[in-house]
Amino acid sequence: MTRPDGLQRLIDLGVTPETPLADLRGIKLTNAVSLIGILATSGWITISTIADINVLYALAASLVAFAAVLGLNAAGRYFAAQLTFAAVPLLITAAQAFNLGLSAGIHFYLLPIAFVPFFLFSRDRVRFALASSSVASAFFCAIAWTWSPAHPLVDSALFSFSLASSAVAITVIGAYARALALASEAQMDQQRRDNQALIRDVLPVRIAERLLTGASSAIEVYDDAVILHADIAGFTPLAESMAPEELVSLLDDLISAFDEVCARHCVEKLKTVGDAYIAAAGVPDRLPDAAERAITAAVDILAAARAVRERRGLALELRVGVACGTVAAGIVGKQRYSLELCGEALDRAEALQQAGRPGVILVDARTRARANTRTFLAEADDNFRLVP
Amino acid sequence: MLRRLLHAGTHYAGSVADAQRVQIVNAVILAALAITLGLQPANLVVGDWSTTYNGFAAAGLFLAAYWLNATGRAWGAALILSLVTPVAIVAQLCFEDAIKGGSQLFLLPAALIPFLAFPSASTRAATLVSLVSTLVLIVDVLTRHNQADVLAALAEPGPRTEIVHAAVGLLTCLLGYFTWRLLRVSEAGVAREQRHSEALLLDLFPGSIARRLQRRERISPERHGDASVLFCRVVESAAAAPDLQLRVLSGLYAALDDVCARHGVEKIKTFVHSSMAACGVPQARPDHAEVLVSAALEMLAVAGRSSSPVVIRIGVHSGPVVAGVIGRNRYTYDLWGDVVNTAQRMEAHGLAGAVQISAVTFSKVNHRFRCEPRDPIQIKGKLVERTWLVRGASEEHA
Numbered sequence: 001m002t003r004p005d006g007l008q009r010l011i012d013l014g015v016t017p018e019t020p021l022a023d024l025r026g027i028k029l030t031n032a033v034s035l036i037g038i039l040a041t042s043g044w045i046t047i048s049t050i051a052d053i054n055v056l057y058a059l060a061a062s063l064v065a066f067a068a069v070l071g072l073n074a075a076g077r078y079f080a081a082q083l084t085f086a087a088v089p090l091l092i093t094a095a096q097a098f099n100l101g102l103s104a105g106i107h108f109y110l111l112p113i114a115f116v117p118f119f120l121f122s123r124d125r126v127r128f129a130l131a132s133s134s135v136a137s138a139f140f141c142a143i144a145w146t147w148s149p150a151h152p153l154v155d156s157a158l159f160s161f162s163l164a165s166s167a168v169a170i171t172v173i174g175a176y177a178r179a180l181a182l183a184s185e186a187q188m189d190q191q192r193r194d195n196q197a198l199i200r201d202v203l204p205v206r207i208a209e210r211l212l213t214g215a216s217s218a219i220e221v222y223d224d225a226v227i228l229h230a231d232i233a234g235f236t237p238l239a240e241s242m243a244p245e246e247l248v249s250l251l252d253d254l255i256s257a258f259d260e261v262c263a264r265h266c267v268e269k270l271k272t273v274g275d276a277y278i279a280a281a282g283v284p285d286r287l288p289d290a291a292e293r294a295i296t297a298a299v300d301i302l303a304a305a306r307a308v309r310e311r312r313g314l315a316l317e318l319r320v321g322v323a324c325g326t327v328a329a330g331i332v333g334k335q336r337y338s339l340e341l342c343g344e345a346l347d348r349a350e351a352l353q354q355a356g357r358p359g360v361i362l363v364d365a366r367t368r369a370r371a372n373t374r375t376f377l378a379e380a381d382d383n384f385r386l387v388p
Numbered sequence: 389m390l391r392r393l394l395h396a397g398t399h400y401a402g403s404v405a406d407a408q409r410v411q412i413v414n415a416v417i418l419a420a421l422a423i424t425l426g427l428q429p430a431n432l433v434v435g436d437w438s439t440t441y442n443g444f445a446a447a448g449l450f451l452a453a454y455w456l457n458a459t460g461r462a463w464g465a466a467l468i469l470s471l472v473t474p475v476a477i478v479a480q481l482c483f484e485d486a487i488k489g490g491s492q493l494f495l496l497p498a499a500l501i502p503f504l505a506f507p508s509a510s511t512r513a514a515t516l517v518s519l520v521s522t523l524v525l526i527v528d529v530l531t532r533h534n535q536a537d538v539l540a541a542l543a544e545p546g547p548r549t550e551i552v553h554a555a556v557g558l559l560t561c562l563l564g565y566f567t568w569r570l571l572r573v574s575e576a577g578v579a580r581e582q583r584h585s586e587a588l589l590l591d592l593f594p595g596s597i598a599r600r601l602q603r604r605e606r607i608s609p610e611r612h613g614d615a616s617v618l619f620c621r622v623v624e625s626a627a628a629a630p631d632l633q634l635r636v637l638s639g640l641y642a643a644l645d646d647v648c649a650r651h652g653v654e655k656i657k658t659f660v661h662s663s664m665a666a667c668g669v670p671q672a673r674p675d676h677a678e679v680l681v682s683a684a685l686e687m688l689a690v691a692g693r694s695s696s697p698v699v700i701r702i703g704v705h706s707g708p709v710v711a712g713v714i715g716r717n718r719y720t721y722d723l724w725g726d727v728v729n730t731a732q733r734m735e736a737h738g739l740a741g742a743v744q745i746s747a748v749t750f751s752k753v754n755h756r757f758r759c760e761p762r763d764p765i766q767i768k769g770k771l772v773e774r775t776w777l778v779r780g781a782s783e784e785h786a
Contacts, residue, residue: 017603022579102543111496114560118568123575126568133564137557144553156535159543163529167496167522174503175515181571182508188578191602195585198601201717202592211588219638221631244710244725248609251724252714259716269718271659274729278659328631333641335591335648336655338720342637343630346660 010035014073014081021191022122023078025184029119029177030085031073034066037089041066058096062089079125086117086132094139102143105162110140112169119177204268204284204339207331219330225341226281226294226367227327228267229349230258230301230320233358235275238314250312251275257304265297270339277301278349280341283329291370294322295386298361317359321352322386324366352383361386393418400460405574406507410462412566413469413505414454420472421450446472463513466505470517473498474524481528490542490552495525497559504567508574594654596670597713597721609712609724615668616680616706616749617728618653619735620644620687622661624699636696637661643690651683657720662735666723669711677706677752681778684743685757692741703734705746734775737765743778750776758782 011031015024041062065088072081090113097107114136117129200208207217232254239247255272262269262279266287270278279297282290298320309316325345332340352362363371365382376384394414401407424447431440449468457465473494480491499521506514532538543549589598597607622640627633641658648655648665656664665683668676684702691700707727713719730746738744750759759776 021582022575103539105543108496111556111560114557115500115564118564119571123572123579126572129568130565133561137561140557140560141550141554144550156539159539160529160532160535163542164526167499167525170496170499171515171518171522174500174518175511178503178511178514178567181575182511185575185578188575188582192578192582192585194602194604195582195589199585199588199592202719204718212585214584219631219634239726244708245609245611248710248712248714248724252609255715259718263717269715271657272715272722273659274724326630328629328634330634330638332634332638333655333658334645336593336645336657336720337591337641338657338718340634340637340658340660342634342660 007035010070013070014076014078016076021184021188024187025177025180026082026120026122027073027078028180029116030069030081032176033116033173034069034085037066038063052099054099055096058092058099062092065089065092082120083128086120086128089113090132090136090139094136094143097139097143098146103156103159105159105166107140107143108163108166109169110136110143111166112173114140115170116173116177119181202338203331206284207339211331217331219328220284221326221328222283222286223326224290224324224370225283225327225329225343225345226290226322226324226370227341227345227349228277228279228281228294228298228301228320228322229346229353230277230279230298230318231353232275232305233317233319234315238316250308250314253308253312254305254316257308258301261297261300261304265293265300267293267297268339270341276350276353278346280327280329283327283341284339291324291367292373294367295361295363295371295374298322298386302359302361319353319356319358320361321349321354321356321363322361322367323348323352323364324370355383356385396454396458397460397462401462401507403508403574404577405570406462408570408573409505409507410457410465412570413457413462413465416469416505417450417454417457417465421447421454424450446476462505462507463510466502466507466510466514467517469505470498470502470514471520473501474521477524477528490544490549492525492528493542493552493556494559495521497556497563499525500560500563500567504563504570593721594670601713607713607721609710609714611708611710612669612672613708614672614676614706615666615709615711615723615727616677616704616752617709617723617731618665618667618680618684618702618704619732620663620665620684620700620702621735622691622698622700623740626696626698636698639694639696640691640698640700643694644687647683647686647690651679651686653680653683654721656723664723664728666709666711669709669723670721677704677749678756680704681743681745681749681753681757682781685778685780688741688743699740701735701738701740702743703731703736703738703745704743704749705731705734706749706752737775739777745776745778747774747776753778756782 011028013031014027041059045056045059065084069081069085072084093106093109093113097110100106114133117132121129196212199212203211210217255277258277259269267279267281268283270280281287281294287293302318302320305316305318323345325343325348327341327343327345329339329341331337348364352364356362362379363376363384363386368376368384374386376386379385394411396414398407398410401410424443428440428443431443449472453465453468477492477495499518502514502517529538593601600607622637625633625636627636641663644663645655653665653667654669656666667680681704684704687702688700691698705727709723709725709727711721711723713721734744734746758779760779762775762777764774
């Protein structure tokens with residue numbers, strides 16, 4: 001369903017990106033119905049055959065009230081707009097119904113007015129909705145019971161017209177209100193899904209699911225976690241020759257490429273610390289082939305860094321250390337948390353990275369024993385150099 | 389028993405709101421059934437056979453609607469419930485010339501029933517069915533040759549008109565209320581989950597950054613001219629095993645996060661024994677150094693007070709930084725630049741249980757804190773820097 005742009009903008013009057021979704025329904029409904037109200041009232045004024053000055057005053061007052069609702073919404077005073085919308089047409093209609101008598105049928109307009117407040121106010125303000133709805137309903141009954149004398153200018157055609165048009169109003173407002181309510185709910189649901197998708201991007205999936213279902217995340221011990229620690233050799237000299245923004249954009253290129261490699265091999269990225277990149281295999285999902293995965297990821301990360309180097313024409317190379325050991329892992333702290341690991345394997349992976357030369361992957365004996373399908377060269381201190 | 393009757397068919401509903409819809413429709417059908425059958429003995433006594441037939445026909449219709457609802461066809465039940473009134477009015481108009489006391493007016497609330505009864509996914513069907521009631525009323529009222537007859541029938545003085553008006557007004561109000569109840573049930577469920585995911589997101593990112601990420605914006609790293617950066621490291625802890633260490637860190641970081649939140653300091657990240665915080669990003673503020681240093685002093689105190697005391701050391705430096713989000717997954721709001729590296733060195737060369745600040749930071753906080761100069765130290769072989777240890781708030785600010 002596409003609406004003319006101008007009309008949509010009028011209906012969205014006062015809606016900003018910061019508007020709470022709970023208020024959206026009320027704003028749109030008051031705007032839309034006020035617009036119809038302005039049109040209908042202006043129509044009444046121009047074609048009105050009732051030369052009663054009270055009727056004209058009432059119509060003019062409704063016009064002002066509807067315009068005020070639009071103005072209040074535009075100014076961000078949503079609740080004031082809702083109150084105005086609920087109270088003013090109700091009182092004017094009731095006054096005119098008493099003025100013109102039962103045979104004018106004006107009181108039928110009180111029925112849509114008794115229905116609409118429930119869609120108008122936000123979820124926690126049902127008392128306002130109940131109050132204005134029951135007042136409208138009470139006036140409707142009261143007019144039938146008081147038998148105010150028919151106004152001399154009223155004819156039976158007016159009665160039929162009022163009845164028919166209020167029936168149309170009931171269907172139109174009912175349909176629009178329901179559609180708005182479902183739309184705001186769907187939008188809220190979409191927002192929830194978007195948030196959840198973001199959270200699944202940021203945290204390991206298993207931990208994201210736990211947190212999203214409201215469970216807390218426990219600290220677990222992993223006996224054979226394999227840590228990968230990579231550092232960009234040649235980054236510090238670059239840092240002195242490049243503007244900081246440029247440098248971070250280069251870092252973004254590299255880190256994004258590493259992230260893709262890790263995601264491909266089910267290796268969990270842990271952190272970036274400056275130009276260092278730390279990931280782990282076998283955490284938080286225990287994998288039997290963690291060592292193999294970590295090594296494959298290390299090889300691919302090296303290749304990814306070389307691809308960026310070729311593309312950018314910069315002297316960059318990675319030093320990578322891979323170490324296996326017992327670690328504890330969990331979510332730590334209350335804010336800006338990510339998967340935190342603790343264990344000597346982390347320090348060993350970093351030490352291996354620092355001990356190695358650029359372009360070399362150094363692997364500890366424990367990792368090597370678990371990934372013996374590869375060719376390794378022995379290094380000093382029981383470590384091995386990977387020969388891809 | 390009544391509960392079982394009311395809940396019949398709710399398990400077929402796709403959502404909490406639709407389940408509640410089924411329940412409300414069940415209640416309405418059962419009430420209508422009870423009233424219709426309850427009136428019949430009186431009709432039989434009087435010998436009004438045509439009304440009795442009509443009554444039993446209506447009861448049959450309500451039973452069918454209940455059966456549809458109980459067997460998961462809420463759509464069919466909604467259709468019957470919504471069309472009972474217009475069909476009855478049309479039948480009355482076909483078989484009897486005169487309109488008895490304005491029962492047409494019930495078409496007005498009847499036009500609201502579909503919006504209550506039809507499942508969430510069938511709003512278009514609800515609108516069309518609502519239109520049936522409205523059209524029956526319009527055709528009946530506007531096509532009569534003599535408009536005065538309409539007026540006479542619907543607004544004739546007398547108790548019948550009064551009762552019809554009262555019932556119509558009450559029904560409209562009730563239908564609105566029940567529609568609101570449904571709305572609340574479904575909105576509340578969605579809103580609760582939305583709030584939960586929102587809160588999690590705000591744990592993970594600064595508010596303004598979270599908003600931009602929600603709008604699928606890229607947070608390209610950008611330069612912030614003046615901010616302060618803090619590094620904190622655990623240098624002594626009694627725990628030995630990795631999981632015990634992590635437990636101790638968990639308690640410590642929770643406490644430090646509270647300090648950050650209280651002072652309006654932005655926690656950036658943690659990495660095992662080290663953590664990083666900043667002030668002046670993403671929102672610039674002129675007093676970033678003072679705020680961060682006073683948070684640092686409280687962090688020292690909190691670390692000593694925690695259930696398993698640890699010793700930390702802290703370093704602070706101020707200046708321009710680049711801040712933003714990089715990477716494809718597991719990304720965080722992070723800081724880069726020389727100022728970040730120097731802040732880390734302030735920590736690395738600091739003293740256990742103390743806050744060491746650089747000359748730049750000292751010049752910004754000097755007036756508020758008691759600072760004690762250290763001998764110039766050589767940092768990473770390149771610079772000889774003067775640093776200060778913050779001893780506490782100065783007397784007039786204590």
